[in-house]
Amino acid sequence: MIEMSCDDCVLRRKGMFRPLTQDELKFVARMRRRQITVGQGKIIANAGASNGELYTIVEGWAARYRLMADNTRHMVDVLLPGDLAGLQANLTGRTNSIIVSLTPIRLCVLEGKLLPQLMRELPDLCMALMGLCAEGQQRSDTHSALLATAGAAQRLAFLFLQIFERLKVRGLAYDTMCPFPLRRAQLADAAGLSEVHVSRTLAEFRRDGLIHLADNILMIRDRQGLAKIAAEPMPVCSGNQALL
């Protein structure tokens, strides 16, 4: 097994974590199995029974897709560095969503079977985990509501701002720019639109000088304007995400 202490984890060094006590850190180190690197577009976790693993995203982007019986799919969440993935599957024992890498990605793999023990020994950490769970639920609610009521422009505007915000609190966005590796087809999956219509709507945004999206970089040129289209205020999202 590769020896690398959690103390000098990239994420921790960047202050991306909730401050952990000595005990917590020790426990997390025990949960930790290995660190893996995966290419782009690979399935990290499949649907069905849980494999008992949790993943912390160290670097790169991933997505959670809900697969439907008729072979359609929908991107229910975008996973960014610092995010924890696979909690759902570990708590319910099974899941109907898969996790896919959107870029080449580096993951820290944790042993999910130790979760019950974690709850027993580290109630504060457990509380933080439930908070994460609840925050995810709130993102889902917003996502549903947008799909149900908002038009194409509003959905996309919101998506851009939300991702930008989430990156920003993690220190992964610059002034008005952030990495943005999603292709048109993936934006379409996330927004519940067709690829063609995403393309059209982005053309509008471009014409109106709202954003510039090229070379996997998103530049927000007119935040006010974009926010006006999104109509929803961005929810506060915590910068301390991870458990590792």
Place this chain on the structure above:
Amino acid sequence: MIEMSCDDCVLRRKGMFRPLTQDELKFVARMRRRQITVGQGKIIANAGASNGELYTIVEGWAARYRLMADNTRHMVDVLLPGDLAGLQANLTGRTNSIIVSLTPIRLCVLEGKLLPQLMRELPDLCMALMGLCAEGQQRSDTHSALLATAGAAQRLAFLFLQIFERLKVRGLAYDTMCPFPLRRAQLADAAGLSEVHVSRTLAEFRRDGLIHLADNILMIRDRQGLAKIAAEPMPVCSGNQALL
């Protein structure tokens, strides 16, 4: 304070609960504040900062609505007897959804501030709570995916079957019938459709002999047919919901 032990709670007597240990039961009894009855169409919990209360639905239906900035709203969840509401708000400290009674309703009000202590003292119950949280997330995922990809008929067919299933595992549905107090407008809110289109789609269902919906009673006349339209298999949902 009204004295009524949790031991002889209606829900517990109906076996709607996860079996609790003596300690757990004692703790829950301590969380319990009061039982209230609210008329139809009332706001039980508002958006914004959490009021620190949790609710177990004893009798009647409620809904969780996500309110959008432009005054549109979307029903993100239907809450049935045995469901626990308000966990989100208590864990994140604030919420952007409101809980509204769809029928006259009876609730058991619990003290949310005791949650951290619960985690400390009752890890197993805590684990069960997180499971609930994760299950809710899965329902949300499915909901999103349906809104993003499915047409009106599929959304409604799924909604009927899902609610029927949830009632059934709680012993609240009969052979092919269950109570169903939702109005057209509410179905529309839940399915992300207009009231008019719900009406039309239900007319189809009626013509095709799939369901009969009248007097707040849903009768499923052709389960096969309905399931075929819904296309998604119903997820397993646990019968033991509540914490009270």
Place this chain on the structure above:
DNA sequence: CGGCTTCTTGATCAAGGTCAACCTTTGTGG
């Protein structure tokens, strides 16, 4: 060069939204 993938743009079409009329049931005050 030709063969990928990604993006763009045009033309057509269908699902569902909106507006409006009307029907039924239920409740209410005279």
Place this chain on the structure above:
DNA sequence: CCACAAAGGTTGACCTTGATCAAGAAGCCG
């Protein structure tokens, strides 16, 4: 007991949004 209003539901006519189909354009390698 009737008149009337209010709420929920149904149906028709029309229009908007976005899906689908199809054809290019623009990079990016082998």
